Amino acid sequence: MMDLRERRRRDTQLEISCAALDLFEKQGCAATTVDEIARRAGVSPSTFFRSFASKEDSVLGNDPELDVDLHAWLASTAPENITITGIEALYERSVERFSSAPDEVRDRLLRTRRLIGADAHLRSAAFAHDAMTLCRVTDAVAERLGDHESRSYARLLVEGAGMVMRIAFDDWAERVDGGQDADLLDIYRTTVRDLRRVVGRAAAPHVSETS
Structure with a gap:
């Protein structure tokens, strides 16, 4: 069973993934920045990079x-x-x-x-x-x-x-x-x-x- 910290980590990853997917569908992957994804997900860029190595990896x-x-x-x-x-x-x-x-x-x-x-x-x-x-x-x-x-x-x-x-x-x-x-x-x-x-x-x- 996941502890609270792991559950929160996965929830954050999911929010980032959904934000990235929305933006990629709207404007393409190449035109989307990590800052835009982080802002849409409501997290900082540093939090993004603690979850994923790149914008592509987020989906x-x-x-x-x-x-x-x-x-x-x-x-x-x-x-x-x-x-x-x-x-x-x-x-x-x-x-x-x-x-x-x-x-x-x-x-x-x-x-x-x-x-x-x-x-x-x-x-x-x-x-x-x-x-x-x-x-x-x-x-x-x-x-x-x-x-x-x-x-x-x-x-x-x-x-x-x-x-x-x-x-x-x-x-x-x-x-x-x-x-x-x-x-x-x-x-x-x-x-x-x-x-x-x-x-x-x-x-x-x-x-x-x-x-």
């Missing part, structure tokens, strides 16, 4: 509980048992949290994804943000694997699971924007199964048409 946040889950899982799992299935299970837990969150959380994510599609500056920042996140998670997994597997193996685990997550969110967002009543958790699980089918077919022996 591109990660699930903080996913980081906690990941490090706890790595600490409690033997290197030989660190698999893509385990990482997918952590992502599924994150999807479950999102699916049970209030509607405004879902709406804020949809607004952010639309902005990323329409705003070149924010889209570039989102790509960089995702790359840095994947690199950080890969570092943690590679460190835990140690000499058992290469860093390339760790990267495949992390980026493979991350790809499934991104595709599932894209599919969900497209369906919602199209007026469908889409279930993100079902979509995520289906995407995981689709990856298994793709990999399974690639691994199956190739039969020549002339044989």
Whole structure:
């Protein structure tokens, strides 16, 4: 359970994120300053920077509980048992949290994804943000694997699971924007199964048409 200080910190982050999103939609990310975001959120610029490293980060946040889950899982799992299935299970837990969150959380994510599609500056920042996140998670997994597997193996685990997550969110967002009543958790699980089918077919022996 969060203590009062942590709850206030997250409330402040939410106020800043909402202010940034409003301004980005109105005037674009590049034209918006940190001072404008802070003023709209009712906080000082120094408070802004205690919450986020940049204006772009204020709308591109990660699930903080996913980081906690990941490090706890790595600490409690033997290197030989660190698999893509385990990482997918952590992502599924994150999807479950999102699916049970209030509607405004879902709406804020949809607004952010639309902005990323329409705003070149924010889209570039989102790509960089995702790359840095994947690199950080890969570092943690590679460190835990140690000499058992290469860093390339760790990267495949992390980026493979991350790809499934991104595709599932894209599919969900497209369906919602199209007026469908889409279930993100079902979509995520289906995407995981689709990856298994793709990999399974690639691994199956190739039969020549002339044989």
